[in-house]
Amino acid sequence: MNSVILNYIQENKDQIFNEWIESLKENGDERVVKVVSDQVFNSTSYEFIDVIIASVKNSTEEFTSRLSDFSEKVVRLGWPLSFVTKALNIFGKIVFQKMQGDGLVNNENQMDTVFEFDRWMNPMVNEMVNMYSSTWERTVSMQKIALQELSAPLIPVFDNITVMPLVGTIDTERAKQIMENLLQGTVKHRSEVVLIDITGVPVVDTMVAHHIIQAADAVRLVGAKCMIVGIRPEIAQTIVNLGIDLNQITTKNTLKKGVEAALEITKRKIVKVEEAE
Amino acid sequence: MRSPRIPILKLHNCLLVSIQWELDDKTALQFQEDLLNKIHVTSANGVVIDLTSIDFIDSFIAKVLGDVIDMSKLMGAKVVITGIQPAVAITLIELGIGLNDVLTAIDLEKGLEKLQQELGE
Numbered sequence: 001m002n003s004v005i006l007n008y009i010q011e012n013k014d015q016i017f018n019e020w021i022e023s024l025k026e027n028g029d030e031r032v033v034k035v036v037s038d039q040v041f042n043s044t045s046y047e048f049i050d051v052i053i054a055s056v057k058n059s060t061e062e063f064t065s066r067l068s069d070f071s072e073k074v075v076r077l078g079w080p081l082s083f084v085t086k087a088l089n090i091f092g093k094i095v096f097q098k099m100q101g102d103g104l105v106n107n108e109n110q111m112d113t114v115f116e117f118d119r120w121m122n123p124m125v126n127e128m129v130n131m132y133s134s135t136w137e138r139t140v141s142m143q144k145i146a147l148q149e150l151s152a153p154l155i156p157v158f159d160n161i162t163v164m165p166l167v168g169t170i171d172t173e174r175a176k177q178i179m180e181n182l183l184q185g186t187v188k189h190r191s192e193v194v195l196i197d198i199t200g201v202p203v204v205d206t207m208v209a210h211h212i213i214q215a216a217d218a219v220r221l222v223g224a225k226c227m228i229v230g231i232r233p234e235i236a237q238t239i240v241n242l243g244i245d246l247n248q249i250t251t252k253n254t255l256k257k258g259v260e261a262a263l264e265i266t267k268r269k270i271v272k273v274e275e276a277e
Numbered sequence: 278m279r280s281p282r283i284p285i286l287k288l289h290n291c292l293l294v295s296i297q298w299e300l301d302d303k304t305a306l307q308f309q310e311d312l313l314n315k316i317h318v319t320s321a322n323g324v325v326i327d328l329t330s331i332d333f334i335d336s337f338i339a340k341v342l343g344d345v346i347d348m349s350k351l352m353g354a355k356v357v358i359t360g361i362q363p364a365v366a367i368t369l370i371e372l373g374i375g376l377n378d379v380l381t382a383i384d385l386e387k388g389l390e391k392l393q394q395e396l397g398e
Binding site for chain 1: 359362363365367370375376377381382384387
């Protein structure tokens with residue numbers, strides 16, 4: 001750490017701070033300035049200066065941990081990364097310009113000061129970017145897990161009758177998972193009839209149809225009967241227009257009809273309870 | 278070492294085969310021959326092949342299995358395959374061996390039931 005720079009910041013703390021805030025409000029994205037309340041904005045910016053000044057007194061390690069704490073806070077506040085990096089940039093510029101104005105930077109030590117500045121600013125920017133990107137990565141991976149959990153549930157609705165409702169687009173990876181879940185569930189629940197409900201699948205193209213047919217074939221191999229339900233008119237049209245052969249598989253238009261047919265296959269039916277005398 | 282032959286048991290008018298270990302090519306062919314002979318000798322009209330303990334299958338064995346089913350059909354015996362594991366089902370489908378027109382059931386019990394139903398009609 002260059003103590004000249006830091007001492008300068010500490011001495012001119014309030015002045016730099018005010019100028020920084022002004023310039024941020026001028027240059028900053030209007031959206032951010034509007035969304036973030038003045039109070040939060042000011043206190044957070046003030047905290048940042050404190051963090052920097054603390055580095056004069058404390059060791060590098062402590063500074064790093066404080067900096068990462070601070071970055072975490074900024075991430076939690078939900079400020080855009082572009083705004084934060086810009087703010088850091090402007091802060092550096094202001095300090096540099098003020099130091100130049102006060103004659104602390106002259107022709108002799110110009111290069112050294114620029115290098116020092118670089119060494120001082122870069123870790124801070126890096127830390128911010130790292131914090132943001134790791135938060136994003138965490139979010140993405142959590143969403144991926146959630147998506148996987150939601151992607152292929154298998155519900156045993158009656159003895160020997162199981163339903164798999166599919167919602168959303170089906171790609172190859174998901175199709176594989178659907179197939180695995182479907183077969184394992186079929187064996188586990190000892191199902192005789194498995195209904196695949198495609199009401200929630202927006203588009204059925206050749207690839208999706210191929211995956212569904214494969215799944216149905218595989219279900220047949222493990223000894224159950226597969227039925228595709230929830231075929232909407234437009235899906236029926238696409239299937240026929242694409243020349244996909246679904247003759248081997250029973251299809252129904254609604255889950256209700258599918259369940260009725262499944263009960264029939266397993267030699268059961270739903271009857272109305274007679275009124276007790 | 279020569280792997281032992283696969284036992285084929287007779288139950289009333291049906292033949293019962295339980296494959297308990299991974300077949301090598303030789304055993305598979307031996308099994309094909311044995312089963313056909315047995316069908317001929319006992320004039321059985323139904324065969325149940327149980328694959329519950331098989332959790333891996335290669336293309337050759339799958340082909341042999343398909344052949345055995347077709348051959349048995351030619352000899353007038355209906356075949357039911359039981360207990361295909363999910364992994365095996367996926368392999369078969371990926372290999373393009375759909376075992377079309379073959380009866381399947383989840384376990385031996387259901388398989389025999391299905392066979393009796395088919396034969397009874």
